[in-house]
Amino acid sequence: MTKISPFAPAVLPALPPIEGVKLASCEAGIRYKGRTDLLLATFDPGTTVAGVLTQSKTSSAPVEWCRTHLGHGMARALVVNSGTSNAFTGKLGEAAVKATAQGTADALGCLPADVYLASTGVIGEPLKAERITDRLAELTAACVPEGFEGAARAIMTTDTFPKLATRTAEIDGVEVTLNGIAKGAGMIAPDMATMLAFLFTDAAIEPKVLQSLLKPAAERSFNSVTVDGDTSTSDTLLLFATGTATKRGAPRIGLADDERLAGFREALEDLCLDLALQVVKDGEGLTKxxxxxxxxxxxxxxxxxxxxxxxxxxxxxxxxxxxxxxxxxxxxxxxxxxxxxxxxxxxxxxxxxxxxxxxxxxxxxxxxxxxxxxxxxxxxxxxxxxxxxxxxxxxxxxxxxxxxxxxxxxxx
Amino acid sequence: MTKISPFAPAVLPALPPIEGVKLASCEAGIRYKGRTDLLLATFDPGTTVAGVLTQSKTSSAPVEWCRTHLGHGMARALVVNSGTSNAFTGKLGEAAVKATAQGTADALGCLPADVYLASTGVIGEPLKAERITDRLAELTAACVPEGFEGAARAIMTTDTFPKLATRTAEIDGVEVTLNGIAKGAGMIAPDMATMLAFLFTDAAIEPKVLQSLLKPAAERSFNSVTVDGDTSTSDTLLLFATGTATKRGAPRIGLADDERLAGFREALEDLCLDLALQVVKDGEGLTKxxxxxxxxxxxxxxxxxxxxxxxxxxxxxxxxxxxxxxxxxxxxxxxxxxxxxxxxxxxxxxxxxxxxxxxxxxxxxxxxxxxxxxxxxxxxxxxxxxxxxxxxxxxxxxxxxxxxxxxxxxxx
The missing domain is CATH 3.10.20.340 (ArgJ beta chain, C-terminal domain)
Structure with missing residues (x-):
């Protein structure tokens, strides 16, 4: 039944590894059959994070979790499932979020607060956390630096193609990489709900600076596209910076007005726009x-x-x-x-x-x-x-x- | 091609005459062929008027005309055409409006400022005022108190049924009548543009009081319906009060908080809601x-x-x-x-x-x-x-x- 969007890319971009980022996905059977629906990304210690979350007043349990924990700005893992959005699920939804974060923290030996979560799919259906937690040990073992395309596929709902993009930039003469994956525009899908985008870089940037870069980039990209004007309960954009480029001589950036960020800022905005336009180009039923x-x-x-x-x-x-x-x-x-x-x-x-x-x-x-x-x-x-x-x-x-x-x- | 709305009334309401109001319509050939497209309503001297107009920042020339002249609150005529909305027509649009008002004033022996105008139809196409002014003498002669159904038909664009409603109320023990006609919801129609509604009563109510009654009534009726969320450049709601009920002993009401208005206020709100719901029930392609x-x-x-x-x-x-x-x-x-x-x-x-x-x-x-x-x-x-x-x-x-x-x- 689903026709591939006429705007789907002929060839998917190849995303290079980013030191400090590993990914794995699997078929957890959360709702879909015969396709991957669970993503784990792990990050080296010291990874910073920034995020832009939905403005919805009925935002989902994982969005609330991210909102609470983004303040400290450090990340060790990202867990994303497709199939159910864990939105409008009350106390059960909160419990599922806590169980998932705790299970991930146990598997990785980190704090639950270092685990970021997103869910996309049906609203109102409780998420069975054990479908996720049962698979965490296996996924942790399976994580590889080459997992970006698999990750982009695991977070799809009614998307007709996986959305991937990559850029490079120089910071103080050292090349850093920016990778990104995204899925489905706004509330475009049959009772699915979510625009999700996850960005990864090896640049070393303090959380507050990272946030100051991400917000305007989102404003001119993800916040400037629309398929049907319906805002999801689960929209989530997260940017993880491992800082591993310092091993190759990149500086650690601690001030938002550091002029050495100019190229990175431009590459980040360009990456966001690339992914955001891919999202529109997969709008349901579009011909224009x-x-x-x-x-x-x-x-x-x-x-x-x-x-x-x-x-x-x-x-x-x-x-x-x-x-x-x-x-x-x-x-x-x-x-x-x-x-x-x-x-x-x-x-x-x-x-x-x-x-x-x-x-x-x-x-x-x-x-x-x-x-x-x-x-x-x-x-x-x-x-x-x-x-x-x-x-x-x-x-x-x-x-x-x-x-x-x-x-x-x-x-x- | 056009199917009648499944919510069209089985029988059109019969509107009684209102003393001081006469109406006539004709085929002026403004854009449509083989149907009426021009309405003239005339009012006895002393008729007051109140109005609620579109909030659009690109409102049409007739809307601007009404906005300018509503201030003095007196009316002798209403001229409405369907086929073109005279919106986004620049100086040509303003000239057409002035010519129509002057022509009507000449035919009736009143001031142009006492003539209210509305146009509905295609945006951007200049209105040929002579198509209207050439017919004014004939229409003036043809005006009759029984013309409400013909009026409701002449202002239709892609409406599938004419929208009519009537109510009565008592003011200080004297019965007064309220009639109303309306057309097409918002920007529902193929490049047509307008929700128009015209209300008529024989009650005697000063302009400021009339305005204070009309605004909240519109808020809870016409401003509470939506077909596609698209706001027209031409939305116009006008209420004309001839005051002829004074001949039968009705008081002239000069204060908004006059308690004798309670029944009239209720009848007015009920009339507005009736017409507004008819407009939704003729939304394009609706089944629910x-x-x-x-x-x-x-x-x-x-x-x-x-x-x-x-x-x-x-x-x-x-x-x-x-x-x-x-x-x-x-x-x-x-x-x-x-x-x-x-x-x-x-x-x-x-x-x-x-x-x-x-x-x-x-x-x-x-x-x-x-x-x-x-x-x-x-x-x-x-x-x-x-x-x-x-x-x-x-x-x-x-x-x-x-x-x-x-x-x-x-x-x-």
């Missing part, structure tokens, strides 16, 4: 991928609100599906965003084609040109709202009958 | 109609934000379409609303069936009961978020493949 660019807003934040209003509008998204250059719906979405826009200075472009300017259709615009442009699989829609200097980019996909079929015909 | 009740929120406003988050969630709406009792998606929508909710005190009901309580699935809940309930055409979903006393109700419909087909397959 669109970049929404907003300029001329009162602030960057205002620009993002407007861009998201366009990117989430069912009428804009169905127009994309129908290859309809329906710019009136873009005007509508700008208007409903609630941010300042100067109607009589508003302009719209499809790719390089000027569609509207000064608050009305452009003299040069021909409907056939717009219709031709819309036939492309990857689209860029630019809007200038004419009030200031704020800019933003957001990425989205179309809303198709296939999306409705996947989400309506499925029975939980 | 759902009332979302939120209780236990921090405030009524917070409850409404949560209710709208549920009512607009594509995943909740596709679950309704699929008759899937997918309460995990409701938890998700509560969480993403951003308002306070106590996860471990949250409860959910489908009709009378307790689905979840204390942050987890209820012991008594059986999935078969939920699935049976979802087969009904009209649904009530209740959520208590466990933090306060705030309550709200919002009405919505499902998201079907038909909705996508209507909005994607259409070419503008």
């Amino acid at each position: 991928f669109a970049e929404i660019r907003v300029a001329g807003a009162e602030s960057d934040e205002a620009a993002k609100v407007i861009a998201k209003s366009i990117a989430n509008s069912p009428l804009v998204k169905t127009a994309l599906a129908g290859e309809d250059p329906n710019w009136g719906r873009i005007v509508m979405a700008v208007g409903k965003a609630g941010e300042r826009a100067e109607r009589d200075r508003l302009s719209i472009r499809f790719g390089d084609i000027l569609v509207a300017e000064n608050g009305q259709v452009a003299d040069s615009y021909r409907e056939e040109d717009g219709a031709d442009y819309m036939k492309q699989a990857e689209l860029v829609i630019s809007v200038d709202v004419g009030v200031g200097e704020g800019v933003s980019r957001v990425w989205t996909c179309d809303l198709t009958k296939e999306y409705v079929a996947i989400n309506a015909d499925y029975r939980s | 109609f759902a009332e979302i009740r939120v209780a236990g929120a921090e405030s009524d406003e917070a409850a409404k934000v949560i209710a709208k988050s549920i009512a607009n969630s594509p995943l909740v709406k596709t679950a309704l379409a699929g008759e899937d009792p997918n309460w995990g998606r409701i938890v998700m929508a509560v969480g993403k609303a951003g308002e306070r909710a106590e996860r471990d005190r949250l409860s959910i009901r489908f009709g009378d069936i307790l689905v979840a309580e204390n942050g987890q699935v209820a012991d008594s809940y059986r999935e078969e009961d939920g699935a049976d309930y979802m087969k009904q055409a009209e649904l009530v979903i209740s959520v208590d978020v466990g933090v306060g006393e705030g309550v709200s109700r919002v009405w919505t419909c499902d998201l079907t493949k038909e909705y996508v087909a209507i909005n994607a397959d259409y070419r503008s």
Whole structure:
């Protein structure tokens, strides 16, 4: 039944090992049959961690666990399961989280607080922790530095392809590596729930600095994509830094404004964007991928609100599906965003084609040109709202009958 | 191609005349062929008016006209066309509005400022004012007190049935009548744009008092329904009060807190809700109609934000379409609303069936009961978020493949 996304990569990127990171996955039978559904990643002592977690007010038990423990900024393990999200599971969910962390700590000889957890899948179904804890000894023994692709596969739910990306950067002349894996956009899936992304580097960066790098990178990547505007109870982005590059002469970075971080910051943002776009490109039922660019807003934040209003509008998204250059719906979405826009200075472009300017259709615009442009699989829609200097980019996909079929015909 | 909504009334309500109101409609050929598309309503001197207009930042030229002139609170005419919305039409749009108001004023012998305007249809296409002004003399002559059904039909775009409602109330022992007509929910339609509603009464109520009655009524009715979460550039609600009931002994009401308004206020809210629900029940492609009740929120406003988050969630709406009792998606929508909710005190009901309580699935809940309930055409979903006393109700419909087909397959 599941068609592979038309935007799936022809060849998966090969991720190099990162010293201090080992991974293993297995079929734990949590909900799925005949596929891996449990990931263990272990980290050398001294690994730092930063995280960005869902803003949902009904966040899952593992999200709450991460929120509690991120404060101390040190990590020895990451355990992720697919199949159930352990969200809205009350005291049972908390107990399952504690049992998993304790079991992992026992297997590795570390503290439970050094174990980070994520779960993705059905909401409301209690997680049987023993399905995980029973396998921890085996997984610990099986951990290898080459396990990234297996890890990316084990965390999939209705994703149609595993999401992997890698980058390098220099810190003070020493090359460091950044690897990342991710899965499923937002609440895109039939009662599945989660965008998960895990990043790994051998750079040596103190927790607070790591956090200061991760948050803006997430804002311009994972927080700038949308499939259906539905925010998961379980969204989790974690960045682990083993510090093993110090063996090759890399410095340990303790200050956020250290200029030696420039290349790393850029590589991190690039890695996040790569993974975030892969997530959109696996949106359910999609046939079009669109970049929404907003300029001329009162602030960057205002620009993002407007861009998201366009990117989430069912009428804009169905127009994309129908290859309809329906710019009136873009005007509508700008208007409903609630941010300042100067109607009589508003302009719209499809790719390089000027569609509207000064608050009305452009003299040069021909409907056939717009219709031709819309036939492309990857689209860029630019809007200038004419009030200031704020800019933003957001990425989205179309809303198709296939999306409705996947989400309506499925029975939980 | 257009199927009549399954929720269309078997018999249209018969609206009685209201002294001081006359209506006429005609085929002006603005965009549609073979159907009426222009409405003129005229009012006796002394008629007061109140209005609630779209919050869109790209609102249409007629909306801007109404916003400018509502201040003085007096009305002699209403002119409405369907086919084009005269939104995002720049200076041409403003000129068309002025020409229409002037033409109407000339025909009736009143001031242009006493003429209220609304347009609904395609965005971005200039309105040819002469198509309207050429017909004003004829329409003025044709105006009759019985014209309500014809009026409701002339303002339709992709509506599948005309929306009419009537109520009576007593003011100081004298019966007054309230009539209303409405069309199309939000941005539901293929590049059409507008929810329009016009209310008429013979009560004698000063403009400021009328406004103080209309705003809360709109908040609990038109502002509490959603089809796709897309806000039109043209939403317009106007209430005209001729004051002719004074001839039968009704008082002229000049103070908002006049206790004699109690019955009128209730009838007005009831009329607005009737029309608003008719609008939802004509949502594109709908098969389910759902009332979302939120209780236990921090405030009524917070409850409404949560209710709208549920009512607009594509995943909740596709679950309704699929008759899937997918309460995990409701938890998700509560969480993403951003308002306070106590996860471990949250409860959910489908009709009378307790689905979840204390942050987890209820012991008594059986999935078969939920699935049976979802087969009904009209649904009530209740959520208590466990933090306060705030309550709200919002009405919505499902998201079907038909909705996508209507909005994607259409070419503008």
